[in-house]
Amino acid sequence: MKITARAHTNIALIKYWGKRDEQLFLPMNNSISITLDQFYTTTSVAFRDDLKADSFILNGIEMGGHEVDKISRFLDLIRQTAGRNEYAIIDSVNNVPTAAGFASSASGFAALAAASTKAIGLDYSGSDLSRIARFGSGSACRSIYGGYVEWNKGVRVDGTDSYAMQILEESKWDLSILSVMVEARQKKVLSREGMTHTVKTSDFYSGWLETIDADLNLAREAIHGRDFEKLGTVLERNALKMHATMLGANPPFFYWTGATLDVMHTVQELRDSGIQAYFTIDAGPNVKVICQPKDEMAVKERMQQIQTVREVFVCHPGPGVSYIGE
Numbered sequence: 558m559k560i561t562a563r564a565h566t567n568i569a570l571i572k573y574w575g576k577r578d579e580q581l582f583l584p585m586n587n588s589i590s591i592t593l594d595q596f597y598t599t600t601s602v603a604f605r606d607d608l609k610a611d612s613f614i615l616n617g618i619e620m621g622g623h624e625v626d627k628i629s630r631f632l633d634l635i636r637q638t639a640g641r642n643e644y645a646i647i648d649s650v651n652n653v654p655t656a657a658g659f660a661s662s663a664s665g666f667a668a669l670a671a672a673s674t675k676a677i678g679l680d681y682s683g684s685d686l687s688r689i690a691r692f693g694s695g696s697a698c699r700s701i702y703g704g705y706v707e708w709n710k711g712v713r714v715d716g717t718d719s720y721a722m723q724i725l726e727e728s729k730w731d732l733s734i735l736s737v738m739v740e741a742r743q744k745k746v747l748s749r750e751g752m753t754h755t756v757k758t759s760d761f762y763s764g765w766l767e768t769i770d771a772d773l774n775l776a777r778e779a780i781h782g783r784d785f786e787k788l789g790t791v792l793e794r795n796a797l798k799m800h801a802t803m804l805g806a807n808p809p810f811f812y813w814t815g816a817t818l819d820v821m822h823t824v825q826e827l828r829d830s831g832i833q834a835y836f837t838i839d840a841g842p843n844v845k846v847i848c849q850p851k852d853e854m855a856v857k858e859r860m861q862q863i864q865t866v867r868e869v870f871v872c873h874p875g876p877g878v879s880y881i882g883e
């Protein structure tokens with residue numbers, strides 16, 4: 558049976574940065590994200606007994622090598638759990654730029670987890686899906702849910718208690734999240750390699766771990782209390798702290814370009830002029846600017862005026878995974 562599922566990307570407000578177990582995708586710390594309405598992946602999966610290998614079509618192009626291997630390794634987990642051995646045809650379309658810092662891996666693996674488990678006949682709950690999506694990409698486990706989501710790092714060595722939960726529904730607090738694209742090229746250091754290198758070598762990583770619980774508490778309180786200034790202040794500080802751990806690595810590395818700094822300065826200027834806007838940046842040069850819907854137009858216009866900005870996409874909190882055609 559062919560099953561089609563859709564999952565949206567998410568942007569972390571309090572970042573996942575570092576694994577305590579690389580094989581099981583277990584994070585060092587909890588993270589908090591918003592699922593985005595405009596960026597998503599739609600994936601169809603059909604297991605068939607006449608196939609000799611998995612076939613992965615991404616945006617209409619048949620993938621090979623490393624890309625299909627990654628998908629096959631993920632499907633092996635599903636096949637093992639279900640006690641089945643058929644290969645699958647996976648047809649996926651990203652409504653988000655791929656491998657450009659817009660979290661296509663998060664929506665991609667969340668959609669694949671939902672479609673493949675159902676196609677093979679597993680009856681999975683949200684937390685089961687979150688737990689399995691984690692094995693494709695850690696941040697994918699948060700994309701199972703809509704709105705405001707927290708990934709609980711868990712404490713067990715087998716990782717069974719490491720999965721995400723919704724902390725506030727998307728309809729309960731509307732915010733504007735502007736994805737400010739300064740660069741559309743593939744990134745040089747993947748987040749996976751970047752975080753591993755940071756954990757192993759950064760003089761500042763201990764500072765990250767010592768202060769993360771305070772950041773998480775502030776973010777939770779701000780979300781539950783709909784306190785925008787409090788949330789903005791902690792999310793911007795947390796992002797800068799994550800990037801500081803990379804500057805403290807050996808050898809150091811960083812993802813920012815001149816254009817990234819242009820956007821960061823402009824956000825700070827907006828605040829000086831009385832418009833509340835805050836930025837966050839993942840493992841790439843693009844910036845996400847977060848503001849209240851009443852300021853969305855003003856912030857968007859200001860971002861579009863920056864010479865080095867290529868495009869600005871506007872998102873709001875979006876839904877969790879869904880099945881299409883049901």
Ligand code: ADP
Pocket residue numbers: 598600615624627649650651654655656657658659660661662663664665666669747748
């Ligand atoms: P991004 O910022 O887009 O998440 P990454 O380099 O972290 O960038 O992840 C990109 C990788 O995610 C791709 O190389 C591919 O392996 C995987 N990916 C992207 N889209 C999909 C999809 N629709 N289904 C499965 N995997 C995907």
Ligand code: DP6
Pocket residue numbers: 568569571572573574582588662693694695696697748749838839840
């Ligand atoms: C900076 O989830 O892409 O975006 O688990 O190795 O696939 P893997 O890493 P990934 O890392 C995301 C890092 C981040 C922060 C975040 O999304 O929380």
